[in-house]
Amino acid sequence: MASFTPYTYIQCPCHDSTVQGRTADDASPTVSHELNEDDDDGHAFDPRAQRSIFSLYPLEYLLYCDVCHQIRCPRCVSEELVTIYCPSCLFEVGSSSLKTEGNRCTRSCFQCPICIGPLAVQALESPPESAPVLSEGAGTPIPSASWVLTCSYCHWNSSEIGVKFDKPQGIFAQLQKLRYGEDQSKHVISGDSSPTKPESIPDTSKARFAALKSFYGSQTVNANPSAGLSGLGDYGLNSPGALTRIMSIYSGNNMNGLKQKNKPTIMREADSHNEGFRLTDLDESSAISQLRRDGMDGTITSAQAKVQVEEGAQFADQLWPIPYLLRTKRSKRCPVCRHIISKPEPKVSNTRWRIRLAANNNAIPTISIKPLNPPPGSGSGLLRPMRPAQFLLTFKNPLFDDVKVTLATPATTPGRFASRVTVLCPEFSIDANPDNDMYLDDVLKDGEKERQRQRGDEGIHQAEAGKIWERGRNWVSIVVEVVPASLRLDPSSVSFRTEGGSEPDLSTLREDEDILEIPMFVRLEWESEASHDQVGATISREKDAREKRELAYWCAIGIGRISQE
């Protein structure tokens, strides 16, 4: 807690559009909405407002569309699947099998239900030496199942829930079988045809679901098929049922139509076990007695329940190993121009990108923050209330063009505690990011910078309004002076802000309220070569044409934590 790393968050401009979409809701006359409308006017960006949580991103998360010249955050890109794979075995899964097999790894990758560590298959006792010999007979499973899943971290193993496996491969299938009984397809008895074996449906929800589904299916078929269709408009034109329907439309009052009128068929209710109908067993005494027996330790924590694949586990012996969730690699497109702005290598094992227009390499200068005069000994590292402190913001330009930067901040930070902020040099320009070819220049400039730095170290260098502090190849440092607010909950204090004359909010300090965070509006302007690819032949003739670009966004700069004295 004591340590604090300065940070920069950038607000993606896409947030505006969503706000507009929302404020148009006139049916929701809440106060907050009115506030939002104010936000739209562009002045009061409050990084503390709850909504800005969702629109602020660290620079590394942002992409940049170089066709639209716009920042793209994870919320405003459209994504496409490239590869689906299991993070544990790195096996690639086809998107079609995703539909049938679900979103979990169906091989042998499992997570521990207790600690979510990876599980390994281990032989229980001595490996069954006779097993390979005996196993020819298809119908004779080895009676002594002797493989278990174990967690090497917490030493849980699957025998705790009574699960052992016959063979060390295909654990997923074996587990399904153990858990849900036989293959489910057998239970999907079509229709209500006589319940052959009512007990055959196990009490798992999956089986019930399948039973219900087939029940409804059969009901709707029996209840004349065309009746079901009539109200359903465009569905199923491609199915044979549509023919029937069309026939009945054109043939007028044929038999079918008459029949329907006379006797509207009613779908009946499910009422047998086979159809997925089940009376609840209201007797919970076994659960209660188990609770009594096992106490708190016998129940599972909510975190454990959350990672289970199915809901409903209550006791530790109801925890099942969790098959690994599949993961995807996805490429991202700009939603406006459909340009690909990020595309990974499709191979699972390759972590590189084919295309990646990250915002920090393509448009937005990185901002790094450090105190101008680090306090000797760096005691607590906290800012002291009401004492001016100066910070160096260093902007580093990733572009190959000179960039003109304009900064704006509110004079005081928003929120209950208003710290004062002064940017000493709100307008400056940063030199281009040098090409690698210009090595010599770099070296020369570096030497210059060195000299500058020496000068700075002499201490004569004073922060001066309107002047940048330091300049390098493609970077510029400026000074920001802050006067941290006092965190005392004292309405009479200067820095304590009361909203609109209402009751001062004297509730205790909230999380992160002690962080001095500066909302800063950054506007970049630069000239670059006109992008030929997009505009076409006419313009590409004049190769030297320069195009003026600009980009503006809000960012939130976390400077430091104010000490509470």
Place this chain on the structure above:
Amino acid sequence: MSSNTGPTSLPHRAVSSIRAGAHSTVAPAPQTPARPITSTLGSPSTSSRVDDDPIVVELGSRKLRLGFAGDAAPKRIVAFSPDQQRRTGDFRLWEPDFASQWRGRASGKPWGADHELWRLDIRGQDLALVGDKLERELRDAFFKYLLVDSKPRKVTLVLPPTLPIPLLSSTLDTIFHHFHAPTISLLSSPVMAAFAAGTRSGLIIDLGWHETTVTAVYEYREVQSWRTIRAGKLLVEETYEFLLQAVRGQLTTARAEQIEDRLRDEALSFEECEEIATRMLWCKKAARQPYRKMAEEGLPTVHEHEEEVEDEIPPTEDHSLMTITLNSCKPPTTVEIPFSQLAEPCETTFFEARLSPSCFDDDELPVHLLAYRALLQLPLDVRAICRIFDEVSILAEENSWDPVRGKGAEQCKAKSKFKRDSARQESNGNIPIVLQSDTTSSDGEAAEPPVKTADVPQEVDQVENLIKRERNYKPPVQGFLRAIDSLGPWCGGSLATQMKAPALATIDREIWLQQGLNGASRPSEVDVKTGQRQTTGLYSSSSSASNSSSTSSSSSSSNSHDEASQNQHQEHQQRPTIAPRPNIDIKHIRQNPELYEKNCLERNYKVQSTYPARINALFAQWQARQKDGRSLRERSNALRRQIANPATIQHEDEAENGAAAGSQQDRSQATDSISHPPGYGSMRDVRTMTKDELLEEARLLKQTLSTIEGDEARLSTEMTDLALAIPNMTDENTPRGDEPRVLSYINEPHPFD
């Protein structure tokens, strides 16, 4: 949920007619809600269907369930928590001492507010924030769990029975804007719960987060719902108090009433309370055998499965100490609580047996009473089906209530089946919380909701009567009270969507973007279903024609506010083209202005109470215009005819005129003396006039006529608007006035009476 507020949710008649319309599944039509996918010849669409499986989203205030239609279980269940509300890239969660600093995080907000997606009280709530939270969760679920790409997909929303419209609007907005869903279908969660249980009707008790709702579902329609705040949230708070007592070492039943600062050192965090509520609490069994027996004697038909008494060692007597470790207080402690005590919070929250039933407020009835009351009231609502409800009430007086329930229900064939669904969690609040110790009920699971256990004898009632089903292979089950296990609304939604059952309402993206942007929640079209919340005013008059109109007095006080504002919008906003045309019997209003006025006043529509009079005034004006216009029109017609065909033979003209006059006479009131209008006399002039004169006069007449017609149109729209704003006639069963009238007492009267 008192009898005063009356049934809050019987949808307006107009709404129900909408339902019957194109989009409703849940429509009354008894036939199959679903279309066979496996239709006759095995449709070729199966393979292509896979691609566009709609996504089923069940919304609750605590949890979100997502998955593809046709799956047996949701692929992703999201519980909202503060951890999801951090900035991207904020990894503080992983710091070692993170958990111990919950006090800082929790300060300044209502207790547990971070764990909710929304509160039902939407005053002061930032709806855009709700949208943001929802969007983040949905995006996360789509990309990490459903593994879909950004391709637009159809979405089916399973909604709790009463979701405030602004919340719904915000939700729809989020889905349309960020996920580009082409259409969103809305389903109602109680109906889906019934569907997932395989039944058509039932009484669904949903122990939610903010409130518990008891909803009667009949033939896949929500008939009515009742609610009480005795739900998950209260349980967690109760648990907090309970644990706090335990920490302090005084396990007494007496509680400190005042709300204390929940951030003190000894206080416990919401997370921990909830966890313990889920893990350790349990619920007692019904304690009142005697009633049960009576019920059995009186009503042999009633099956009470649940009721077997099987206490070997009653858990209630068990005083062995359970150890609970509490980490969130400072310093962490371990408390030992007798097992029997652990049932306390649950008992207090849901049943509160210690207090007499007469001392509960309307919104805090214990769950069992609420269910009972629901059953009692049900017949009224469904009166169409049951004419016998008088008998029921007589029965009610004569018998102890248990039987009443059974019988009344039976006779009425009101169907309430009772499924108590375990799914309880879901609905409003989707509460994750499980109620009992055992708990965690999941909906789908076999796990019987603990509550049931708990349920007191009254559970019996919960059970249900099935109603007639007509064409069954098997004899219908009637008159039984059964507790039925449901797979839960999500599964129901999944099934229904896969079967392509038409939804309650389907909203098209295009329409939403057009209409939704300026008129955001246009409840009228957006969701028919929430029609319940929506005011009678909107469609009011459609049913006002019938004096005996059966619309329930739908608006509870909370709604009335909405209504007013909506009415205002209504004035200047174009109705969407797909909205049903309001069809109002203005004549009835004109003829019975006092009746309507009285009705308005009774329902506290002060402004509207003047409308009937205004309508009459407007009507008089309109009539005057008509009268003025008639002669002019005739004259104008004559001119037109003359201009068009000067050679017309005279007697033909006369014949026509005579016929016209005759028909006018028919139309006009007897008072009209216009059998031969003045124009008739001047008709001869027409023939003598020159063409220019004719044209000139026709021009003049046209101007005058157009102003008159403009006036007429204005007056008639104004009348229609006023008529639309008048609330429906109050059902005669609704108590009038503000003086409560005691109908009867349940159990003993209040001691202070």
